[in-house]
Amino acid sequence: MRRAATIVSAAVVSAGLVLAGCGSGDGAGTGGDDGPVTLTFQSLAFQPESIAANQQIIEQWNADNPDIQVEYLQGDWASVQDQLVTAFEGGTAPDLVHYESSYLQDFADRGWILDITDLVPEAMTDDILDGAWEAVTFDDAVYAVPFLLDAQVIFANKALLDAAGVEVPAPDDPWSWDEFAEVSKQLTDADTFGVAWTLKDPANRMLNLALNFGGGFFEESDGASSAIFGDPEKEAFQRIYDQLYVDKSAATDAIGMGGSDPLPGFFAGQYAMLPKGIWFRQQIIDQAPEGFEWVTIPALAGDSQAQAAAPQTVSVAAESEHPEEAMAFLEYMLNPENQALLAKGDWMIPASSAAAEDPVLTETPDWPVAAASGTFLEQAPFQRVRGYEEWKNKVANPSIEEFFANAISLDELGTRLTEDGNEILERYNR
Amino acid sequence: MRGFRTLATPAKYLALVAYLVFLAFPLLWLISTAFKPPQEMALIDPTIIPADPTLDNFRLAFEQQPLARALLNTLVIAGTSALVTVLLSIPAAYVMARYRSVVSRMTALWVLLSQMFPFILVIIPLFLLLRDAGLYDTQLGLIIVYVVWSMPFALWMLRSYVVGIPVELEEAAAMDGAGKLRTLKDIVAPLLVPGVVAAALFAFVSAWNEFLFALVLLRTPELQTISLTLVKFIGAEGVARLGPLAAAALVATIPSLVFFAIIQRRLVGGMLGGAVKS
Numbered sequence: 181m182r183r184a185a186t187i188v189s190a191a192v193v194s195a196g197l198v199l200a201g202c203g204s205g206d207g208a209g210t211g212g213d214d215g216p217v218t219l220t221f222q223s224l225a226f227q228p229e230s231i232a233a234n235q236q237i238i239e240q241w242n243a244d245n246p247d248i249q250v251e252y253l254q255g256d257w258a259s260v261q262d263q264l265v266t267a268f269e270g271g272t273a274p275d276l277v278h279y280e281s282s283y284l285q286d287f288a289d290r291g292w293i294l295d296i297t298d299l300v301p302e303a304m305t306d307d308i309l310d311g312a313w314e315a316v317t318f319d320d321a322v323y324a325v326p327f328l329l330d331a332q333v334i335f336a337n338k339a340l341l342d343a344a345g346v347e348v349p350a351p352d353d354p355w356s357w358d359e360f361a362e363v364s365k366q367l368t369d370a371d372t373f374g375v376a377w378t379l380k381d382p383a384n385r386m387l388n389l390a391l392n393f394g395g396g397f398f399e400e401s402d403g404a405s406s407a408i409f410g411d412p413e414k415e416a417f418q419r420i421y422d423q424l425y426v427d428k429s430a431a432t433d434a435i436g437m438g439g440s441d442p443l444p445g446f447f448a449g450q451y452a453m454l455p456k457g458i459w460f461r462q463q464i465i466d467q468a469p470e471g472f473e474w475v476t477i478p479a480l481a482g483d484s485q486a487q488a489a490a491p492q493t494v495s496v497a498a499e500s501e502h503p504e505e506a507m508a509f510l511e512y513m514l515n516p517e518n519q520a521l522l523a524k525g526d527w528m529i530p531a532s533s534a535a536a537e538d539p540v541l542t543e544t545p546d547w548p549v550a551a552a553s554g555t556f557l558e559q560a561p562f563q564r565v566r567g568y569e570e571w572k573n574k575v576a577n578p579s580i581e582e583f584f585a586n587a588i589s590l591d592e593l594g595t596r597l598t599e600d601g602n603e604i605l606e607r608y609n610r
Numbered sequence: 611m612r613g614f615r616t617l618a619t620p621a622k623y624l625a626l627v628a629y630l631v632f633l634a635f636p637l638l639w640l641i642s643t644a645f646k647p648p649q650e651m652a653l654i655d656p657t658i659i660p661a662d663p664t665l666d667n668f669r670l671a672f673e674q675q676p677l678a679r680a681l682l683n684t685l686v687i688a689g690t691s692a693l694v695t696v697l698l699s700i701p702a703a704y705v706m707a708r709y710r711s712v713v714s715r716m717t718a719l720w721v722l723l724s725q726m727f728p729f730i731l732v733i734i735p736l737f738l739l740l741r742d743a744g745l746y747d748t749q750l751g752l753i754i755v756y757v758v759w760s761m762p763f764a765l766w767m768l769r770s771y772v773v774g775i776p777v778e779l780e781e782a783a784a785m786d787g788a789g790k791l792r793t794l795k796d797i798v799a800p801l802l803v804p805g806v807v808a809a810a811l812f813a814f815v816s817a818w819n820e821f822l823f824a825l826v827l828l829r830t831p832e833l834q835t836i837s838l839t840l841v842k843f844i845g846a847e848g849v850a851r852l853g854p855l856a857a858a859a860l861v862a863t864i865p866s867l868v869f870f871a872i873i874q875r876r877l878v879g880g881m882l883g884g885a886v887k888s
Contacts, residue, residue, distance in 0.1 A: 226845030228674050252831075257846040259825050266826045270737045272746060274829075380848075439848040440652070448654035463849060467652040 220274035222253040230525030268292040275500040281315040293495040295321040299507040311489040312531040314559035326491035329529040331553030338473035351552035354478040364429035367452040373431035376451035380438030383576035389416040392482030396561035404609035407601040409594035462527040476546035489557035567608030643856035667853035680839040688817035691756035695813040703768035764809040771805030
């Protein structure tokens with residue numbers, strides 16, 4: 181009896197001790213009236229170099245600014261949406277939020293992020309590319325500072341190009357889509373497909389590529405957006421479809437792939453070319469077998485090389501008690517020198533034009549192609565559409581995947597994108 | 611007939627082995643990936659046994675994320691949740707099983723109903739409640755949530771175990787002069803051990819693996835759990851740092867396996883065999 185009582189008592193006492201020892205994060209947040217201001221900055225940096233660059237910038241700032249201290253919080257891309265929505269709703273959002281431009285309009289409509297138009301210093305306005313600013317400006321209000329950009333380019337197996345006698349085009353003389361289709365056919369043989377289009381969750385990418393032919397996908401009338409699917413929108417779809425099922429120069433087994441999935445086939449010579457974002461250079465460098473040679477081919481030209489600027493951004497939370505201090509930190513964090521460091525860490529293009537000249541970046545592989553890509557990024561119509569994310573996730577992604585799996589026709593795809601899609605948009609237009 | 615039996619036994623073993631391989635393959639692949647250099651992960655013909663095994667992924671995993679701290683946090687949270695869940699569930703389950711009343715039946719029904727609420731439905735109200743109670747961004751807040759979340763199932767499980775203990779045993783003890791407390795301690799409690807172990811295991815593993823509540827209810831890096839730390843190896847567009855992720859996931863699996871290994875001996879049935887002559 182005594183032994184049992186001892187065991188139960190010990191268990192209860194242990195629980196009490198453990199509970200008493202449980203940590204709390206109450207130390208975070210803004211300082212008191214007399215202490216320094218403490219800002220929280222949630223970063224989505226993923227690559228170790230990028231995380232290190234963020235932390236280095238913050239450490240330097242904290243050392244130089246004892247009155248405004250910044251606390252680094254590490255977020256993650258996989259769950260940031262759920263986490264931010266709850267934090268904004270519950271009033272516990274970080275002062276500074278790293279995310280991407282496509283979510284800003286929704287966040288602004290809900291009153292979660294601050295209009296920083298009057299807080300952005302002139303030097304920063306001048307330094308950052310116009311296309312990047314356009315992507316974060318809604319109804320003439322700026323809701324974030326853009327800092328990292330991506331662009332679609334094509335990576336190629338150099339040995340296969342050399343064997344076929346294919347010359348790599350210069351950034352100022354890119355291949356047209358017709359030339360690309362010809363080269364793909366030329367590179368295709370019994371062992372190799374000319375190209376591997378990885379089309380998992382393909383809506384953003386296809387809407388981007390459609391801009392090459394002037395395809396905007398949305399039109400606006402009396403402030404209401406609706407989806408359209410005419411000849412300019414169809415062009416890129418038809419060309420990729422033809423590569424897959426008519427020329428058979430594109431690998432059908434790659435269309436369900438995403439992320440790093442196609443790399444084994446690319447390294448093994450099964451795919452000669454791999455259209456991907458410019459950041460993918462890092463993945464290739466990290467995983468390429470010894471001796472594997474690759475090159476970056478500039479973005480294709482249709483009627484233009486236009487692509488959507490969908491920058492990564494930093495916003496100030498509307499609930500932040502210290503917006504001026506937050507903006508002062510942003511001005512430092514996203515100055516050209518630091519943007520170069522951050523862009524190098526994530527292998528992306530800085531939104532700062534001065535940062536793009538920094539040797540930190542110009543010495544990375546195929547930088548001229550990356551730098552040239554930054555110049556044709558612009559705001560796309562879909563970036564201004566309220567309800568775009570729902571349209572994309574519920575209608576566009578699954579329907580486009582079905583189209584490229586040859587399960588539905590191009591006309592059926594158009595019907596779904598417009599008729600089913602507009603039912604969603606109507607709710608947002610009311 | 612004998613020929614059929616001769617064939618049936620190897621077939622059964624073959625099926626069992628196939629099933630075990632099916633179950634174990636993801637774990638084998640995880641172990642294999644944890645010891646592979648990046649170049650071997652991108653081979654067109656991957657192998658289970660790394661050609662050039664390395665511990666670099668473990669070094670990178672511990673260097674790039676605070677794994678040790680996250681493991682300790684998770685151990686405290688999951689261990690405490692399991693302990694509190696079991697301590698609260700045992701008396702409640704006994705009362706629900708032995709004292710049949712409207713309240714008891716309604717409670718059992720409510721326990722069942724409460725299992726049907728999806729996480730996502732309760733997350734924002736729960737978040738607001740904890741914030742207002744000053745428990746947001748505390749381990750205590752998360753422990754309370756895990757206890758509340760695990761208790762219905764633990765209660766239901768333990769109630770079934772109590773129902774399975776013949777009431778005649780308690781009556782016999784009473785006839786021999788044992789008081790209620792002694793009956794519970796010396797007769798009921800030992801027979802309930804497998805159920806308690808199962809409930810503790812369930813509560814511990816649930817808390818150990820849980821992600822969404824921890825994501826929403828914890829913010830401070832020093833408090834974060836292992837599931838929150840693992841997801842930081844996954845980047846935009848589904849790209850993962852696969853080697854460090856596999857190494858970290860393998861390390862994260864070990865405490866659960868150890869916990870299971872320690873208590874699984876208690877997780878056996880048949881303790882009632884021959885207790886009652888019917």
